[in-house]
Structure formats: C-alpha cells, structure tokens
Amino acid sequence: MIKIIKANVKDAKLIAEIGKKTFCESHGISASKADINAFVSEKYTKEALVKQLENSKNNYHLIYYNNKLAGFTNLELNCSNTNIEAKNVSKLDRFYLLKEFYGQKLGLKLFQFNLEISKKHKQKGMWLAVWVENKRAINFYQKAGFKIVGKYDFQISKTHSNPNHIMYVAF
Secondary structure (H helix, E strand, O other): OEEEEEEHHHHHHHHHHHHHHHHHOOOOOOOOOOHHHHHHHHHHHHHHHHHHHHOOOEEEEEEOOEEEEEEEEEEOOOOOOOOOOOOEEEEEEEEOOOOOHHHOOOHHHHHHHHHHHHHHHOEEEEEEEEEEHHHHHHHHHHHOOOEEEEEEEEEEOOEEEEEEEEEEOOO
C-alpha cells in the first residue's frame, strides 16, 4: 500500500533522519567523510527541518509503503532559474527515496504526485539540480522528459562543492 501525505512540523525529526540516510546513500562518496558528516549534521537536524517546514514556500510530502516511511520531496512553486526563460516554474528541491525501496515504483509515484501539484498550480514546468555523478537519478529524469539546461555547483562545505546539472521539463 502506497500513501503520500503532506508533511508538517511534527514530521521534522522523521524527515531529518531519512534525509541524513538518503543523502549519505546518494552523495556519500562525493566528498570526504568529514565534509559529508558536517553537511548532514547542519542541514538534516530537527531544528533545520522545522524552519523549512514553517516556510510557506516549501511543500514537503512523505511517501509511505506498507506503513513504512520510504522517502520525501520538497516542491517550491514559482521558483525561477536563470537557465530557464519560462516564469511560473516549480523547483523539485529535494527528492529522496531510501535504497531499500528502489524497484517498487515509489519514486515514480512520488514524482508524478509532484508533477500534478505543479500543474494544479498552473506552473509552466519543473526544474531541479542533480549531481552529475548520480546517473540513476539523471536517467530517471531524462525518461520523464527533463533536459539538461545548465549547471550549478552544490556547496557541501567551505572547501568542497559538487558539480550539478540543472534539468528542466516544460509542461
């Protein structure tokens, strides 16, 4: 059974825990262990997530599979990007699924859910940033119609950043 629900402040601790784990699973080899640990220790705390969840621009959703939390997304509406001419576009800011749930089509369901939210809010398209070495994610987005339209350096620490693609799909 798959269930997708809107997250709220009460979910901050859960999102922080799954965020740490999924970030390490997908990006753990992209920088030194010290840099990765420092990053998740700053970005994926209950306090940091409470602030994110209290910000009205963020739309966090949780996906459950058989009553187990499998992942989450954050969608920002009306979030422009210098690489994209269209206005009224969404940014899929975070899209994380635990490895143990790969192959269950949960990522596709959660992605389609976010597309529907974007379309319902009359967005013209959706963009995201993805680490250039995350081939699995890049293939997923390309199958969904996304094109690489730019680049972005994702700051992990003061001394390390990861090259990212900016990808976009118009509706």
